[in-house]
Amino acid sequence: MMFWEAGAAHPGLLVSDGFLRVARTEPAGGDTCGVRWVRDDVPDRDARSERHVLAAGDAGVARACAEPRSRAEYAADMRQRAVLSQEREAAAADAAVRRFDPRRAGLPEVSIADPAAYLDAHQAERPWLTAAGGCSPEVQRVFAALDQGGGHAHIRHEGWVTEEMSERRVAYLEDPAQIDPAKRSSGIDGVRTPEGPHRCRETTSRIGNPDAFAVAFVRGVEHPTVKAALDMAFTPGRIPRPVSLSIADLLGPDGHRHCTGWRLQPVGDSMAVAREHRAAWVDARAHGRHPDAPEPKAQPVGTFAGGTIVFAFGPTRARDGYEVVTMYPRPPRDERQGGSR
Numbered sequence: 001m002m003f004w005e006a007g008a009a010h011p012g013l014l015v016s017d018g019f020l021r022v023a024r025t026e027p028a029g030g031d032t033c034g035v036r037w038v039r040d041d042v043p044d045r046d047a048r049s050e051r052h053v054l055a056a057g058d059a060g061v062a063r064a065c066a067e068p069r070s071r072a073e074y075a076a077d078m079r080q081r082a083v084l085s086q087e088r089e090a091a092a093a094d095a096a097v098r099r100f101d102p103r104r105a106g107l108p109e110v111s112i113a114d115p116a117a118y119l120d121a122h123q124a125e126r127p128w129l130t131a132a133g134g135c136s137p138e139v140q141r142v143f144a145a146l147d148q149g150g151g152h153a154h155i156r157h158e159g160w161v162t163e164e165m166s167e168r169r170v171a172y173l174e175d176p177a178q179i180d181p182a183k184r185s186s187g188i189d190g191v192r193t194p195e196g197p198h199r200c201r202e203t204t205s206r207i208g209n210p211d212a213f214a215v216a217f218v219r220g221v222e223h224p225t226v227k228a229a230l231d232m233a234f235t236p237g238r239i240p241r242p243v244s245l246s247i248a249d250l251l252g253p254d255g256h257r258h259c260t261g262w263r264l265q266p267v268g269d270s271m272a273v274a275r276e277h278r279a280a281w282v283d284a285r286a287h288g289r290h291p292d293a294p295e296p297k298a299q300p301v302g303t304f305a306g307g308t309i310v311f312a313f314g315p316t317r318a319r320d321g322y323e324v325v326t327m328y329p330r331p332p333r334d335e336r337q338g339g340s341r
Helices: 071-098 115-122 127-132 137-147 163-172 181-185 210-222 224-230 247-251 271-286
Strands: 002-006 035-039 053-055 064-067 203-207 243-246 259-264 298-300 308-315 322-330
Touching: 071 137, 071 210, 115 127, 115 137, 127 137, 127 210, 137 210, 163 203, 163 259, 163 271, 163 298, 203 210, 203 322, 210 224, 210 247, 210 308, 210 322, 224 243, 224 308, 224 322, 243 247, 247 308, 259 271
Parallel strands: 035 064
Antiparallel strands: 002 035, 053 064, 203 259, 243 308, 259 298, 308 322
16 A cells, blocks of 8 residues: 655645645755655565656656655654654744743833732732733733733733633623623723723634733734834824734744634625624613614634734833734634724
8 A cells, every 4th residue: 555745845644545645846956756655565674665766857847756664654753743843833932932021012021020929919800810820930921011001912812711702792792801790791891991882893803822822922022013013103193003914923833723713793794784783782782672683693713724913003001102902813814704803
């Protein structure tokens, strides 16, 4: 029996029928085989057939070679490569969080010795801080710095927000940042001063893992485009434009797996009508009236693969510069109906 192996730069996927179906074209002048046969019926290494080039031609033509490894050896090698890749990514993520400088993000300085005490002192009235309770001191420092700034990314778009809370936010405009249950059910925003109705467009989203959330934020504020926005001279009444960065660039090729979201269901193929019905339904519930509009519905976002993470900016508390006021994952265009702020 034989199955395909991709070249090292493009590992393939072994499917249930025992075949890897891949193809690769070599760079001009290259002599590394991009597509190889792998035998699993070879009794031992000495009895294996010598390598043969099955197809050859001008530079740039795809080639095929006999693979000296057995199928089991090939699978073990692929698993080892995956483990090493994950370890390298984890080490790089840890390094990024360790070098985080809150002041570069327009946030108050927080000593590495302080975050645990801050979380313990404030999580009773600020329940979103509980998500970082079991994290490393470096990740806790990111949460403590964000919580002392003026943003709400860690309040509305992190894993302390459950799937139900995320769904109810987009369907009923119940703000996770609003800790008063009565006000939350009435659609009152938990961040705005003075109080006002909560706003959410057609999609709400979150990064469900606190470590991944911290890594995305830290790597984002290190990105040149985000840094340029944060470094702009403060001008009252003006804010930098939002910046979108690839989820894969910030969290690695599987980073989208940390992201989930919900989308308002259109009414009669119209999202505008769905928003109107939602506003009428929420207003009627807040004032004790029987809603004339149908109850809003939401559906989960299918995937965030190929999506981005949006960084939006606003003035610092001291109004002497800019900070990231929210950060949220945005699904790819074919999954997207609107923004999540």
